Each structure stands twice: as structure tokens, then as C-alpha cells.
Amino acid sequence: MFARVKTLREWHLDPRRFSKADRYVLSPYFESNEFFDRKWDIYHWEAATNDFFLVPIAQAKAFMDYVAEDTGFSRNVSVPEKQLCFSIEENTIHSPPALIGTVSSKVEYDELVEIHGWKDEDKAVRRKADKAHKAKKRKEKQVLAMMSFVASVRCARQHLGLGNKACPEKEVPGDEVSFDREKPILVAIDVEAWEKDHDCVTEIGIATLDIAKIPHVSKLPKASMADLDLDNIDYENGAPRTRATAICELIECRHLRITEHKSMRNGQFVNDSADKFDFGTSEWVSLKDIPAILGSSLRFYDENGNKRKIILVGHDVAQDFAYLRITGYDVWNIKDVEVMDTTSLYKAINDVHEARGLSTVLMNMGIIFWNLHNAGKSHHFPSAPPKAKQRTTGNDAAYTLQALVHMADRGVPDRNATSSEKNEEEDPPPPVALALEAGQYPDYEDLIEAGCIKYQDPEKHQLGPRPHKEKRGRGKGKAYSAEPPRPPSPPPPIEPGWGWHGPEPDDGW
Numbered sequence: 001m002f003a004r005v006k007t008l009r010e011w012h013l014d015p016r017r018f019s020k021a022d023r024y025v026l027s028p029y030f031e032s033n034e035f036f037d038r039k040w041d042i043y044h045w046e047a048a049t050n051d052f053f054l055v056p057i058a059q060a061k062a063f064m065d066y067v068a069e070d071t072g073f074s075r076n077v078s079v080p081e082k083q084l085c086f087s088i089e090e091n092t093i094h095s096p097p098a099l100i101g102t103v104s105s106k107v108e109y110d111e112l113v114e115i116h117g118w119k120d121e122d123k124a125v126r127r128k129a130d131k132a133h134k135a136k137k138r139k140e141k142q143v144l145a146m147m148s149f150v151a152s153v154r155c156a157r158q159h160l161g162l163g164n165k166a167c168p169e170k171e172v173p174g175d176e177v178s179f180d181r182e183k184p185i186l187v188a189i190d191v192e193a194w195e196k197d198h199d200c201v202t203e204i205g206i207a208t209l210d211i212a213k214i215p216h217v218s219k220l221p222k223a224s225m226a227d228l229d230l231d232n233i234d235y236e237n238g239a240p241r242t243r244a245t246a247i248c249e250l251i252e253c254r255h256l257r258i259t260e261h262k263s264m265r266n267g268q269f270v271n272d273s274a275d276k277f278d279f280g281t282s283e284w285v286s287l288k289d290i291p292a293i294l295g296s297s298l299r300f301y302d303e304n305g306n307k308r309k310i311i312l313v314g315h316d317v318a319q320d321f322a323y324l325r326i327t328g329y330d331v332w333n334i335k336d337v338e339v340m341d342t343t344s345l346y347k348a349i350n351d352v353h354e355a356r357g358l359s360t361v362l363m364n365m366g367i368i369f370w371n372l373h374n375a376g377k378s379h380h381f382p383s384a385p386p387k388a389k390q391r392t393t394g395n396d397a398a399y400t401l402q403a404l405v406h407m408a409d410r411g412v413p414d415r416n417a418t419s420s421e422k423n424e425e426e427d428p429p430p431p432v433a434l435a436l437e438a439g440q441y442p443d444y445e446d447l448i449e450a451g452c453i454k455y456q457d458p459e460k461h462q463l464g465p466r467p468h469k470e471k472r473g474r475g476k477g478k479a480y481s482a483e484p485p486r487p488p489s490p491p492p493p494i495e496p497g498w499g500w501h502g503p504e505p506d507d508g509w
Contacts, residue, residue, distance in 0.1 A: 002043060002097060003060035003084040005053045005109075009035060011064075017076040026077075029067045033106040038063065042109065044116045045088065045097035049127045051118045052086070054097055060084050142353055149348035156340060156408035159184065159311065160247065161217055166348070168226040169414040176217065183211040184309040184338070185300050186404070189331075190396035191323035192274070194264040201327055202264055203274055204256040204290070205397030206297050209405070213250050220246050225410035230366045239366065244402075244409035253398045255282045256293065277395065290327040298334060311338045315358045315400045342400055345407040351415065362399055365406040369399050 012018055012026035028034060043054040061081050068078035088097070100116050103109045118126075154166035161177045185208060192203040214220075220243040233239055255277045262284075266272040275282075285293060300308040312331060314320050317339055321331055331337065343355040350364070362369045 001057040001081065002045075002054035002086045002088070003057050004086045005042075005055055007084070007086070008055070008060055008063070011077075018073075022073065025071055026067065026073065029071070035063075036103060036106045036109055039102060039104050040109070041102050042100055042112055043097035044100045044112075045094070046118075047094055048130045050123060051116075052097075053113065053117075054086055057081050057085055145353065146348065146351070149344045150412055152340060152344040153348045153408065153412050156345065156404060157411060159186075159211060160405065160408050161211070161214060162224075162243065162409055163411070166412045167414050168224065168411040179216055182309065183214075184311050185210050185212075186311050186313050186340075186401060187298060188313040188397045188401040188404075189320055189324070190314070190400060191320045192266075192396075193323055194261065195266045195269045197264075198323075199326055200261050200264055201287075201290075201323055202258055202261045202266075204258075204294075204324075204327075205253065205395060206256070206294075207251055207253040207397040207401045208297075209247070209251050209401055210300075214247055217243070225365070225406055226413075228366070230364075233366060242409060244406040247405050247409075248402045251398055251401055253280065253395070254297065255280065255395070256285050256290070257282050258287050258290070259284050260287045287327065291329040294324070294327075294329045298331075309336060309338070310334065311340055313340045313342065313401055313404050315342045315361070315396070315403070316355065317341050340404060342403050342407065345404065348412050349407055349410060358396060358399060358403065361403050361407075365403060365410065367399065367402055367406060 009030050012023050012030050018026065040055050040059060043056075045052045045054060061084065064084070065078050068074045071077070101108070101112050103112065150166045154164075157163045157166065158177055158181075161179070161181075163171050164175055164177055165171050187209075188205075188207040190205040190207075191201055192205075194200040194202055221241050223240050223242045225242055225244050228240065228242065239245075257274065265274065298310055300310065302308055324331060342358075342361060346356060346361050346364070347353060356364075359369065
């Protein structure tokens, strides 16, 4: 083990360990040449972007003990070796530290640094190369991660009988999923805990979808989520019925509330939707009965008495599984259990590597949701634009399962076809030159008609002039114009009078 020379020489400068008076007493031992008035074995270690000069940990410990005995500062000076140790990974690809010499003065140490130390130019080149290497590795990891995300979409589509490919556009006609395949049961579990003590579980929601009850794809609606333009759906007249909405009608749900934690209500940091179980009746159960209830809820048999396979669905499932272990139930005790995370499907469909909250996923799929942070079910279909009700919350367990079904029905878009279509688009025509006289400014409508600018009315989705509106809050009652600002008019000439500072008449002096 080794200690870094720079760390030793700057040990007394840490304000967390020593006061200003302490540093004044210790500085001669660390900053002056007295530090090198002993025998030091100097080692040189080269990392990817920097190099280090090290000494054996035994010599460093002996020096610190000497300073502590000579000054009387035993605290924070005579420290264990692990606090002085310079960390070097055992499986590093770099060669181990090499002994470059033994010194007993500052001059000898400076000579070794001059010979073996890296120049600033070399460090810059190495850092640039290391940055490029890390970027390449990060890109490779992202590609592998995206492959696993796409595989999750393909697996979900196959389980639901919607297709064999992750991308609906790449489905081969006639190559449908076998109707006699193994049909597991999808189970979404969501757990809510008290915001002031996460060890106190207050709600558990369980949503189930029996894939065996899903009819053949030919008996489902022909429209799929891939056929919809979610940005231009007329929710006022009802959203079109898709295969996903038909499958979601088969979802069943339970909402369990813990009797012992009845008085623990959220609302300060998390929305309190415990009483807003809109479709069904909440069940009050004892905490000691939770493992048995969960065990029976996750155990299914076919008509022959054989145990059926289940797939656990969740949105960032690790947290929910940790909460279940607090109640005394471990889902990993289930034999051959499979887990699907809706965050993986969202990343594959949107080609991103950052996870999003459940509300973002639901809005992205056009699902209207109510009363989030209620662990149970709130089950209905879009009847209004998603963003119009995004401030409400919804029942996470059922909506997690609905999000899985909608994303599986949507599939991964064919981005190669989308990019080729963009490349084939013709260039827009150049804007028409406006004939303006000197000192004349174009009107807002003239700019739109000439093709210089575009404006889309968010309410009518049409091009046109922006209507005049009144500002709210500060400056209320002042209307702003959509026309471009005009230059200020020149100030009027100053006439003699108040504020006149021109030449004063001769007063005769």
C-alpha cells in the first residue's frame, strides 16, 4: 500500500481537521524542506489521465507518528493507515507503481519529478483520448441497453398476442402469434408508504390481467395504437377504440389498506389519494395478514390444477418490491417469476435512456388518469385531451398495467422509415420578398402571408394571426399586440422653461 506525496504535504491544510493556530504549528513539518529530511522511497504510478508520486504507507505512518509526538497533536495526525492510503484498484489495466529512486532532500525529489513527471501537454492529450474512450464505451453500453429495452417490447407483444416483432411495421403478414401458446397472468403491484416513514406501508394495489381471456387478434378492434396520431385525436367526440383499450377492459384490481396505519396520511409531500378508489371498494386488512393475502393473490391454477406462470409488472419495480419485503412478503420466492418494467418499454418506444414518471408515460400514450398515488384502480378510457387533466392523480397499479398494454400495442416505431421520409421531403419554398418603402415596417399578417414566419393557433391548430389577449397578474388590463415592435419616436425638442439649461442672459455683472 502507498500514500500520495501531495496528500501528505497538504494534510495540515484541511480546515475540518485543524484550526488556523494548529496549521501555524504544523506547517514547518509539512511545507518546508524538513519534510524531505528523511529517507523516502519514491514510486511513480501512471493512470489514464494523470500520474502520481507515492511513498510506502509504512514510511508515511512513521512520519505522521513523528509529527504527532513532536508537536503533541495526536488527534488527526497519528491516524490509521487506511486514512493515508492511496486507492489503486487491483484489477486495473495500468501497470503497478514503479520505484524510481530514494531521496533524502527536496532537491533530489524535484529532480525525480522533472525526469519522470508528465508535462501539461501530455496530460491534455491523455485526457482527451480518455474522454473519447469513455464516450465510446458509454455509447456501446447505451446500444446494448436499448437492445434489451426493445426485447422487452417484443416479449410483451408476444405475450399479449399482438405480434412477433417489436416493430409493428415489420410484422410479416400471416405470421401471427400462436393462439395455443403459454398464456401467463400479468400482475401489477403498487405499494404506497407513509411520506414521513417509508417503513410504514399504508396501501397495496394489485391489478391482474389474465391473458387467457384475451380473444384472438382477429376478434379485437382493427385499429392499434400504432395507427393513431395521438397529437390530433378528437377527444371531445371520443377517442377511437383500439386493441389496447379492448384488452384493458379485462383488467381486475384490488385495493388493500392497512388497518394499523389508518391514521398515517400523506399530503405534505405526496398527494393523498387513499380514499379515491373510484372503481370498487377498498379493503381494510391487518398488517399480519398481508403475506397470506399476497400469496393467494399471486397464485393461479388452470382447469387441470396446474400452477400458471405469472409476470410481475411495475413502473420502477425495485422500490415496490422493497416495500413488499417490509410487509414480510418476498416476490422472489415465486418460482419462475418474470418481471416487466414499463420504464424499459417507454425507453424503447421513445428512443431515450432516461426514465420518466408514470404520469408522463400515461400522457405519452393518451391515457386519461385520475388519482395517482392511490395504489388501487381507476379504470376508464380517454374522453378528453390528456393535458387537460394532467393535474389530477390516478391509481398506479391498474394504470401501470394499462401503460404496458398500450405500449405493447404501439410497439417500437420504424425509425429508419421515418428518417428516410424526412430526407425525401422537398425543401420549403423561399419566402416572398416584401416590397417596403423607406421607414415602413411589415405587418404581422403580411409576414405570415409572405411565408417569412409561421404561427399555429394552439386551440384551432391553424395558421393565422395571434389574437390580442390581456396579460394577467402584473400589468393587468394592458393588451399586447402581435405586431413587431416599432422603433421609438424621436423626443420632442426642448423648449425654454422648466428644466431649461441653456445660456442664461447677462445679468450685468
